[in-house]
Amino acid sequence: MILEIDSVDLEFDGKKVLYGIYIKSEKGKVTGILGRNGSGKTCFLRILFGDLQPKYKNIRSNEMCFPKPLYQTGIIGYLPQYPLLPKNLKINLVFKLFNVSWESFTGHFQSFKIYGNAKIKDLSSGEIRVIEAYLILLSQKEIILLDEPFSFIAPLFVEKFKTLINVVKKTSIIILTDHFYEDIMEVSDTIYLLKNGCSKEIVEKEELVNEGYLNKGLIE
Numbered sequence: 001m002i003l004e005i006d007s008v009d010l011e012f013d014g015k016k017v018l019y020g021i022y023i024k025s026e027k028g029k030v031t032g033i034l035g036r037n038g039s040g041k042t043c044f045l046r047i048l049f050g051d052l053q054p055k056y057k058n059i060r061s062n063e064m065c066f067p068k069p070l071y072q073t074g075i076i077g078y079l080p081q082y083p084l085l086p087k088n089l090k091i092n093l094v095f096k097l098f099n100v101s102w103e104s105f106t107g108h109f110q111s112f113k114i115y116g117n118a119k120i121k122d123l124s125s126g127e128i129r130v131i132e133a134y135l136i137l138l139s140q141k142e143i144i145l146l147d148e149p150f151s152f153i154a155p156l157f158v159e160k161f162k163t164l165i166n167v168v169k170k171t172s173i174i175i176l177t178d179h180f181y182e183d184i185m186e187v188s189d190t191i192y193l194l195k196n197g198c199s200k201e202i203v204e205k206e207e208l209v210n211e212g213y214l215n216k217g218l219i220e
């Protein structure tokens with residue numbers, strides 16, 4: 001499956017946010033989106049998911065356009081930046097609702113074993129983020145969007161997620177964004193930088209310096 005999005009025209013109160021976007025993503029390859037604060041990364045993911053309507057957009061898969069928002073098709077999973085799970089839900093029920101194996105999860109994240117009977121509100125915000133990111137990543141959707149999956153997560157867990165992403169990408173299109181650019185670059189097969197409303201494919205790390213996203217000292 002190949003997913004392409006272009007011809008996006010998004011503005012708020014006359015301020016253009018996205019207008020020169022072309023992003024192509026495919027099964028077997030992870031697509032990473034980088035960009036400064038406010039460059040439109042979350043808006044881009046929301047447009048793809050379908051809960052933000054720009055003036056115009058063209059989203060297609062293998063040359064076929066989607067007639068309705070992708071979230072209505074059931075083929076897409078989206079990890080937003082904001083908390084996803086109701087605080088009073090029991091964690092083992094959450095896994096049942098998402099049809100994701102609790103045993104497999106605790107196999108990867110053993111320190112969570114003690115939480116089987118706990119509620120979401122009993123966990124730290126970082127622990128909740130680990131569960132949310134895992135549930136979306138393992139949701140077996142054809143398209144998976146992850147908005148800042150590495151933020152608030154401890155380095156050891158980030159490494160586990162990068163390993164899982166490399167497994168899941170064989171069966172799903174994965175598009176993700178984060179300010180942890182080194183993790184994004186390591187796990188992504190294709191990188192796009194959003195800047196001034198446009199996307200640019202990044203091949204060499206030096207381009208991120210030339211585009212004013214990184215300081216030269218950071219890549220030496």
Ligand SMILES: Nc1ncnc2c1ncn2[C@@H]1O[C@H](COP(=O)(O)OP(=O)(O)OP(=O)(O)O)[C@@H](O)[C@H]1O
Nearest residue numbers: 012013017035036037038039040041042043044179
């Ligand atoms: N509902 C809204 N109303 C007005 N402006 C908005 C709205 N949503 C987003 N924006 C603006 O659109 C721009 C892009 O926002 P977006 O959240 O996509 O940026 P981002 O790249 O994800 O930023 P960050 O890295 O800080 O999360 C910002 O300037 C933001 O202020």
